[in-house]
Amino acid sequence: MTPPPKTSNPVILSAQHLSKFFVSPEGKPFTVLEDISLELREGEIVALLGRSGSGKSTLLRTLLGLIPPSRGEVRYRGQPVTGPMPGMALVFQSFALFPWLTVQQNVELGLEAMGIPAAERRRRALDAIRLIGLDGFESAFPKELSGGMRQRVGFARALVTNPDVLFMDEPFSALDVLTSETLRSELLDLWAEQRIPTKSILIVTHNIEEAALMADRILILSANPGRMRSEIQVPHPRLDNRNHPAFKELVEQIYRIMTTPAGGASTPTLPAEPRSLGYRLPAASAEALVALLERVGEEPNYGREDLPRLADEMQLEVDDLFPLADAAALLGLAEVKEGDIQLTPQGRLFVEQDGSARKRVFAARLSEQIPLIAHILRVLEARPGRRAPENRFLQELEDYMSTEDAEAVLATAIDWGRYAELFEYDYNAGVLSMEEPVPIAR
């Protein structure tokens, strides 16, 4: 086991007050990262954890120099980073292998930029291939390999350059559970036995357990905009047993932090600022939301459930679970706090009803709680034909966010509205519409 990294170890990479703005089509800037500072020291594995929308991928690319920051500065070994530096390597979520190159050619590619002679490239590539357990597959093309083997090529390609610092962008999330487990522990062995000269690893993940298993230090980002939320020093020796009480406690702690808003300690997860039209609706389908609420309403706890358990049981990644929990909280159907989700009276009503009664509850919550939906309903009612083009709403949303986000938010609103039978949507025409009201007989 490596000794716990000391805070006195030399700094490899440092970021000072990083901010990143993007400009919306309307020319409005919106913030993705806000004032993020961090340091990466020799001898440590740092996990960057955040839910979707926290800009963790943007942060990683900023640290690598792939995206220039709007404000602040990244330094690698004291030098300002303006692009990928020699000594940095990245393992991609989607492997990013060149399909027309063999395993060996892919691995050699990392050395070609360094101008190394062919014979040495070959030798070093074969060494890396052996190190990562790919012997025998040198002449295979990526398409012939399984996902796990492909990611091994990704690791070999990154490690062949003997990187000083290794970045990993959700490297195991495209793999099945078993494969990712194996690969993770092999990598940790290489690290612990110091068979790779890499001085530090930064791993971006949305998998809480993965962060708890691998990291010496966990940095948690909050979402919209991405800010540094908190930092957890993982106790050593590294906890590699998922059933260890300390490990469970660590996971619980992370859940608690991630479900508690930045401001108070125990208020339910509702946005701090008053909800406006431009509130980013979580990407949660109505169908999955209903499934979640029904599950929470069932035994054993009838209305209250532990989020880590729920994630485990429903086979949900936190990137799927948190948007659902957020949506439930947003609609006032549940409260999320301290890593638990609990149904509100409205939520109980919703779960107990079925058919059209349930949809009526949902519709009422939507028009009450979601300004965007209320706005859509107002507009449709005011229009003579009770129809309105989606572009109109998209443009309004683009005042607050990027085009992509606006489209995602509107898609969510349309999904919810359709489920609640509040309005209809014609995909081909891109038009939202409402049925004419049935005249009430007097």
Place this chain on the structure above:
Amino acid sequence: MNRIFPTPEAVRPHRPFSRWDLLVIPGLIALFVLVELGLKGAAAPFGPKTPDLTVSLNPANLPYYGLRTLLRMAVALVFSFGFTLVYATIAARVRGAERVMIPVLDFLQSLPILGFLTATTAMFLGIFRGSLLGLEAAAVFAIFTSQVWNMTFSFYASLTTQPKELQEAALMLRLSPWQRFWKLDVPYAMPGLVWNTMMSVSGGWFFVVASEVISVVGRDHPQFLPGVGSYVALAIQQADVRAMIYAGLTVLVLVLLYDQLFFRPLVAWSEKFKIELSQGQDTPHSWVLTALQRARFAGRIAQLPVPLWEWLWRATALKNRPVRVKEVRSITPQQRLLGWGSTALIAIVALSSLAYLWTFLFGPGWGFAHGRLLQPNPNLNPEFSASMAKRFEDLGVRRSSENAVWLSEVCRISNNGQTISPELAKLLTEYRLEPTGWLERCAKPLAPAGKVSLLEVLHVLKLGLFTALRVTLFVLLAMLFWVPIGVWIGLRPQLAGWVQPLAQFGAAFPANLLFPIFVILIIHFHLNPEFWTAPLMVLGTQWYILFNVVAGATALPSDLKEAAKVTGLKGWSWWRRLALPAIFPAFVTGGITATGGSWNASIVAEVVSWGDVTLTATGLGAYIAHWSTGEFNPHVGLGMVVMGLMVLAYNRLVWRSLYRLAEERYKLA
């Protein structure tokens, strides 16, 4: 170099030769000899004193003619590749370049190809003075223009749609621009590029027949470059059926050779560049590729340039320098100013080219004189006959270099029609021109000699509408015919495997060889050429519809087919609910290619002849063909610009919306 690990081949004991070398090495030697033979012929001297070039209808010459034609195709292809790589890379990689380069390409693509032949002959003759290479270059350039735009667009599209992860990987691996070009840009584009090259070369065969006979300024007869195209042209002129059959067979063999020796290996090789999640079931095979890959000695020769390549590779490597990622920061005032500056520059360049074009077409007054609209100034020698022009010249009427006799010239020497000499009057009557009414004709201000009048633009637009009507009607008819057949074939995979190469072959076989059959039929049955020449436009392009539809139907997911069966979908509702929506994207792709090809073919198809008979259909193609006299003139220019704009408009209005619909709604993931 000291290898620490021997290569697997080095461990296995073997001789430096393999039996495949017995095939490959003689093949390569034969290739060199043939290329040498062809090049010798192409570089023959050609000057003002050289007698007119002609060909002989003796079939014994056909192998040599075939060689020359094949060589022209190959050279055009090499230049197309080079142009594609350079142009598309600049457009995609230099900031701001695409704003200019892509619209230019779009317009060039829609210009009728044969127009380029007249536009460039003089230029190439000037460059290669005294050598046949000038004419060769003109013919090659015409073929080049029939292929290159498609390929360039394909490469540009690949460059701009590279997966983000691979782009990031290239950055993270710190590949130099040179390394990135060969490891990412070119390989990623390869499958699309090869496919588009195949399509383009199919078009090239069509135009090689039309581009080997070249009119040269200063010579009364067109020049027949040695080649199959010239042979065909002469056979048509002399109405020689037997020669046509020989020519047809030769082209058949040439297309087959090209396919087997060049495209099959290329397609089989480019297969490895496809981004696929899993291994495909049936990958194309090529015996030539197999032979090349297994010929050991030939392989060694091919390895000779490797050290140079390796040196270049290492010399361009970034070594320890970090990559500089282009900053896409918010725009600074200076950049904004620069942006405005470049926009203004583009506007100035565009406006001045427009002004230049306008002057070229309509004369210095831009179609007006003293505020009055200039009237058309017709050519009184519509056949551009040299003898007729000579007779006019003897009476003092100047002829242009292309034997045109302009009305304005008659007006000039006759004091605006007041003093028509008896000889002139006699000559005019002889050529069925009204001897009277010259005062009125000359009274209105005429466009300068050789220039067009703004009034003619309307006429040319009308001609364009006729051609558009023909193209639309016959592409629709071809679709009605081929869609059901294509779907029927596509649902039978074994049959489809047979039909696909045949359809591709049909597209490559130059349809103009079959035109005389139509001429003979039209004359025999006294049909109206205005309508019955139109099928010629789709004769060569209908195959695009067929093989795209077959491909679309083959790709129909079997679960959908089963679902249709289970739900009892039959008859028309089967077509309406399953087949037509599923093949729609393929159908649109085929339609776009077929229409584009048909527009281009109209120049050849609206004027067809056999022996002494020439059938002409009223249309823009016939107009351009008529005015293609060897020199680029305002009439051809007007025809080309109008056709280019009409094709652009046609594609924007009809195909783009259909394409979008296909992309959004009917694409099977």
